[in-house]
Amino acid sequence: MSDLILRSLDISNFRSIRGQIHAPLDAKVVLVHGENGAGKTSLLSALEFALTGMVQSLERADPGYEKQLLHRSATEGRVFLKALAGTAEQSFSAVLSGTGPQSISALDDQRASFFRERVFLPQALLGQLLQIYQDASNDAESPLAKFVTKLLGLDRLDALEAGLKPLADVRNVRKIIDGWAGVEADKSRLDRLLSDERKIREGLSEQIRSALSDLASLCSKLQLPTDVREDTLDNVAAVLSEGSDTDAFARLTDQQRRLASIRREIDAAQRASLSNGAATPTGSEEARAAFARWETDHGARVGNVRGRIEAFLPDISLPSDPERFAEVTLARLRTEKKQLGDRTSQARADIARYALAQNERDVSLRQRDTIDQELARMPSSAGSLGSALAELTSFITDNVCPVCDRDFGEQGEGSLSDHVHNKVRTLSASAERLLTLGRTRSEVQIMVERLEREIEAIGTRRLDEEALADLDRRTASADTLITELESLHDALREGTQLRAADVAARRALSEAQSRNVALAAARDTLSDFAGSIGAPELEDDESFEAAVVRLENLLAAGATHLEQRLAMRREGSDHVATIRTAILRCGEVDQRIAEDLASWQHADQALARAQILRDQGNAIRNAVDKVRSAIIRREFNDRLNRVWRDLFVRLAPGEPFVPAFRIPQSSTQKLQPRLITEHRDGGEAGGTPGAMLSAGNLNTAALTLFTALHLSVPKELPWLILDDPVQSMDDIHIAHFAALLRTLSKEHGRQVIIAVHDRQLFEYLKLELSPAFSNDSLLTLELSRGPRRDTVCISRRFSYKEETALFSAA
Incomplete structure (x- = not known):
């Protein structure tokens, strides 16, 4: 990834950028200019969002910043970045919608972290950078701790130290090592556990014996020919689940429902006979004739x-x-x-x-x-x-x-x-x-x-x-x-009345004819039913009520007997299930007893081996601390502070106080360096940079610190992106800064992207960073607003051109 070159960036409705713009980036140096609010910071934030899937400076200011990434006048947006790795093209993209942004393809976590910490310096972070490193704690996730690990390659030493640190105190060992505290208490715990498990085993055995006795008694009452033992439970369960009693009870229930239906038919026939007598309805012929006359008069027209x-x-x-x-x-x-x-x-x-x-x-x-x-x-x-x-x-x-x-x-x-x-x-x-x-x-x-x-x-x-x-x-x-x-309304109303009278007369005549045969049919049905259930048929002088009561009592007695047998079968099946569960639990308890006994035997040996390993870990930790401390002091003093000093002196040659990190002389297990200032003429160190430097030189110190951090680690990504870094700088600082950017671009192979809002500074940097050799290139991007407030991006490319006019004059 160290040869990955940014090629182009397409942005649609991202933050303050309204509409769609295309920004080419395939040059050694890219200068971005625009008035305040034109979209410079939004363009660089879109570049960061496409590569990492987040905008770090906005997240520090507002954890819910993702809701504000989509332009308020749009319903969807997009960021699409192209890059070249040799001849192969790579792309990174993200989409925005009303529900929130979504990263489609981005750098992996390691390179995304490198981009945020060593490549991109947002405008909002420039004034906070020194404070962030000044307030860095000894936490492994702090910016300073991450930098030290990256700079010095202390991953393995840090892992050893972090992993072995709890071994110094046995209380910490009990907290973080699974099983340590358990093994220490295993002897007493296993003694109590084995005693309880043996009591449980005895109780289960007694439960099995009692259930087998009850099950044998039930089988005897049901007259089932089977021997009840633990090894014959399957046979006993099969005999108990046999469905003869269930089928008989179902037939008996169906017979009771049929008898109830016959009784309702008899009651209905008797009530109809008593209420209507033997009267035959009259007037049916008159109603039929009246309706026929109406159909003759009006039927054709209707x-x-x-x-x-x-x-x-x-x-x-x-x-x-x-x-x-x-x-x-x-x-x-x-x-x-x-x-x-x-x-x-x-x-x-x-x-x-x-x-x-x-x-x-x-x-x-x-x-x-x-x-x-x-x-x-x-x-x-x-x-x-x-x-x-x-x-x-x-x-x-x-x-x-x-x-x-x-x-x-x-x-x-x-x-x-x-x-x-x-x-x-x-x-x-x-x-x-x-x-x-x-x-x-x-x-x-x-x-x-x-x-x-x-x-x-x-x-x-x-x-x-x-x-x-x-x-x-x-x-x-x-x-x-x-x-x-x-x-036709009156004629139709009359037809409805005549038709209703005709239908009612016909229905009454039919009901009167059917009542006479209902009682005779009901007596025959009840007599046939009595024969079907094995009871005596009805006598000629036996009433309906007496016959129904006699049959109901016979069916109720049979139902009671079958319900008792079914209840005993269910109780027997419950006993079988209880015995089987108890047998399974006995096996489980026996297995636990054997396992717990083996664990008790190994408890002493495990504690002895663990103590030997703890002593060895403490010895390794002491050795790691000595090696790590020596590396940190050497690298901070001889590497980072030297690069930072060279860059700061180059940009601020007239400042007598130079910022630096001071590393404690004691153990570095808790890394707590302090930011100080040193006088060029030597002597005691001064206060922090915020107390000793002017506003312009304090800005220069932060900018050179970021550049030093960028140059002090291996080049994973060959980019340096700065958002309006020239704040409170005079002309001398700006001139030296331009020379530094030219050196980084043309000698150190960095692709530099810098955004400024001052027009004169933009023109000056365009002149200073112009192409100086055949493969050198410069791109300028000017952001503005169109007539409808849409963002407009105008790009201009500058390539190297050999000056021939002076050769001709010579």
Whole structure:
């Protein structure tokens, strides 16, 4: 990964970046410029988010920052980064939506951590960097501890020290080593455990003997031919589960339900006979004749109307009752008529609106064309030129032009200052007119799009003239049918009454004929049932009530006997299950007794071996501490502090106090270095950098510390990304900083990306970091806002060009 070169970055709706921009990055140096709020920090944060899946500086400020990554005016966004490793292309991407961001592909955890700590210096972190390292604790996850491990390669020594540290105190050993405290207490615990397990074993044996005795007694009562022992439990269970009693009980229950049904039939027949007697209904012939006369008078007309309604409403189901037929049909016809009227009105309204919308759209299109023609005639750069001339007026002191050095007085048209001011006013008025026309065109364009959508919607549902005529004809048919039904309303009501009277008379006659045979059939059914269950049949003089009671008592006695046998079978099955469970538990208890006894025998030997290993671990830990302390003191004093001093002195040559880390002379098991300042002339150390350095040099100290940390570890990623690092620096510091960036890019092979907001600094760095040899390159990215507040990224590439003009002059 040390030869991985960033190639391009595509951003869509990320933080303050609205819309989509493309930023090329395939150059040795990339300069990003933009005014405050233009999106420089958002661009670099998008680069970090694509590579690592998070934005570290935002997470420090707000743990819920992920909700703010998507631009507030958008519903989705995307970050897509391309990189080159030799000739192979790699990509890193993430997507944003209303539910939150999601990283698609990113660096692994190790390289992502290297990027956050050694490659990218956000603007918000620059002022906090010294404080972060000053307040670093001895925790293994602190920034300073991670740096020491990475710098010195102390992973194995740290792992040994961290793993062996608890061995110094046996109380810590009991906490972190599984089984240590348990082994120490095993002897007493196993003694109690073995005693309890033997008591449990005796209780289970007694439970098995008692259950076997009860099970043998039940089998004797059920007269089951089987021997009850532990080894014959399967046979006993099979005999107990035999289903003869269950089948007999099911048959008996079915017979009881059948007898209850026969009794209900007899009671119903007796009640009907007593309440109605032997009377035969009268008046059935008169009701039938009256309904026949009504059908002769009105049947043909009603049938004709019914047929026309079924043809008009083929999906309706019409009732046979005449009056109900009229009510259902009238409700459906009135609903159909209203729906047809609504559709006809809507169709005519659509026809009228369609033509009117087309006329409105044509007027709007002509208005938009007129605005476009006027915009084409006006120069688009009027505002920029007016701003440039306004800035130029501050350099005009007489009639000599500060640009071309010509005397404007020769023209005889007044002073140069008045001429430039008049020109600026003219250009400002043109720019204001341009903005007004642009807003008006946007409003007209919205009107055109709305009218086109309305025309398209009406065109999809508009009916033609033939369909509209069909709707009118169907509405007229509905009116006709409603009128005819309303005229037949009285005749249909009379038909309903006559039809109901005819049906009631026929039903009464049928019920009277069937009552006489119900009682005779019920007596035959009860007699047949008594024979089917093995009981004597009914005598001629035996009443229904006496026969039913006799049969119910016989069935109840049989049910009681079968219920007792089934209960004993269930109790026997429960005893079998209890015995089997007890036997299984006996085996488990015997196995635990054997295992616990073996563990008790090994307890003493395990404790002795553990104590030997603890003594050896403490000896190794002491040796590791001596080696680690020597490496840390040597590397901090001879490596990091030297690189930091060289970088700081190079950027701040006039500062007498130089920041450094001070390492304690005692043991480094708890790494607690302090930030101090040393005087160039020697002597005692000064206070912290915050107390001894000015604001500009304190910023320089933080910047050089980050660069020193970047250069002090192996190059996993060949990038150095800085977000507006020049804060409170004077011109000398900036010049030395530019020289440092040039050295890192051209001699150390770093791909440098730096963002600045100051225009003069941007132009200066563009000049200082310009390509100096054939393979060198420089990219500038300028961020701004478009007319609709969309982010605009303008890139410009600078390549090396050999200067031939001086060769020709020579």
